[in-house]
Amino acid sequence: MSFQGISLEELEELEQELLGLGETRLGSLSYSKIEVYEAMHRQLEAIVQEDEDYCAYYTFIKKKLVSYLLRYGAPVSGSDRTIYEDSEKVLKKVLSYDSQNPIAAYRLGFLAYRSGAFSDAAAYLQQALNSQTFYTDERYLLNAEQINRAVLYITNCALHPAIQGEVPAMDFMATAEHATSLSTQLCYNDGMLKSQAYRITTPFGSVLCSKEESVEAPMQDVISLKFNKFGAVLTYNGISEKMAPVQANLLRYLLVKTRKGQTATPLALKDYFLFTHVVTGVPEETFLLVMAEVKQILMEMEIPSAIQTAEDEDYGFYFDGSMPFVVIDRVDEELSL
Known part of the structure; x- marks a missing residue:
């Protein structure tokens, strides 16, 4: 996508539009956001040479760009x-x-x-x-x-x-x-x-294992989420579905980090759903949209509902522990949750 001739204000508007859209299963929207942030970075890099008031904004956009590149910039297919x-x-x-x-x-x-x-x-x-x-x-x-x-x-x-x-x-x-x-x-x-190349996480903790040990056939009625060089694959009772990185990371966070009283919220997940510069606070709409996409995937795969809405917290969701799960990560590519 070419952004030649597009002003910084127009890029900010495009950023807001992208944040309000749903994510595809292969995560193509994340690549569009990266392109927008790269264009914003180029413009701000020139602007700060003339106007120091933009330094904080420039630093902020650079941090967003780094975060998106590390979390969502990896290729999803190819040799x-x-x-x-x-x-x-x-x-x-x-x-x-x-x-x-x-x-x-x-x-x-x-x-x-x-x-x-x-x-x-x-x-x-x-x-x-x-x-x-x-x-x-x-x-x-x-x-x-x-x-x-x-x-x-x-x-x-x-x-x-x-x-x-x-x-x-x-x-x-x-x-x-x-x-x-x-x-x-x-x-x-x-x-x-x-x-010790892979980490297997279950409700009972995590262990390190080899690649061969990580590819054992998923058990019946167990949610299996595996991260690989192409992104992530969700498997349940023989049915597999590719997930966009942002969807997979949210599901992993829900399974591994949440429970009743310790929920996933826009604030808790600020590193996944970053603050925007032109809208104050965490973009709740984006968070809710991706959450809805995750729940839709679970429903399509006929996985029993185990993601609950917190009654005493706005925009709070948690995994209720009613389903066994397995999350498999490659240790060399892990980022902190």
């Missing part, structure tokens, strides 16, 4: 190579707006590691760990598992070229008789990374 390239492009955009963002650097390191670019991977992962020590926005900090995985990835980034003879073995205090121990260490690290 492995296309997904890798598109994901890399999105994450590099994030760092161009927020150069010290830990989770963006971590994800870039993960992608580089998977492609065999070990030098780049180590640099990104070390950047993520360094930023972790001073970065103030908790939403984008690494969790404990990601910190541990970053250390293992960095270690492997040194082991791979050492074993392959691409660097002097003495750089790693390794001589010929130590080659076997290096390979053993690499295999052990890889085993740890693979065995």
Whole structure:
């Protein structure tokens, strides 16, 4: 979409229109919002050079853009190579707006590691760990598992070229008789990374598991929500439905974080449904619209109603615990709830 010749005020109006629309199952509306915020950012970047009064607005839009890119900017289809390239492009955009963002650097390191670019991977992962020590926005900090995985990835980034003879073995205090121990260490690290690559969350808590363990057949009468490189898939009694990221994230929050007395509200979910600059407060209409879409998907899949409306709180919803559920996330791509 081209925004050439469109004023900042017109972009603000378009933002409001998009916030008032429903989301498609594949999340195409989120991409439109990203394009609008990118256009707003470009204009504000020039405006603040002349008028400092716009600095706060500029910073605000940049934060919204970073949030949308990280949560909803990932590709939803394509070949492995296309997904890798598109994901890399999105994450590099994030760092161009927020150069010290830990989770963006971590994800870039993960992608580089998977492609065999070990030098780049180590640099990104070390950047993520360094930023972790001073970065103030908790939403984008690494969790404990990601910190541990970053250390293992960095270690492997040194082991791979050492074993392959691409660097002097003495750089790693390794001589010929130590080659076997290096390979053993690499295999052990890889085993740890693979065995704890996914998180399975149920009403009884969460456990880490391998990819193979995460793809076990869903049980009867269990809500199964799985996040993957294409987005998220909801499964119930043999019926599966793709969900847009914003819908899937809301459902995950409901299942994992809410109960009677601890509800999902526009304020609690401000990081998913961000404040707008031209409308004071949280956009309740957007929140209610996505909530309605989630409930519609559940109804279409004949999942018994388990999302309740709080009686004593405006715009409050919660999962009543009447249904068993399984939420499956890839640890390397998790964001804080």
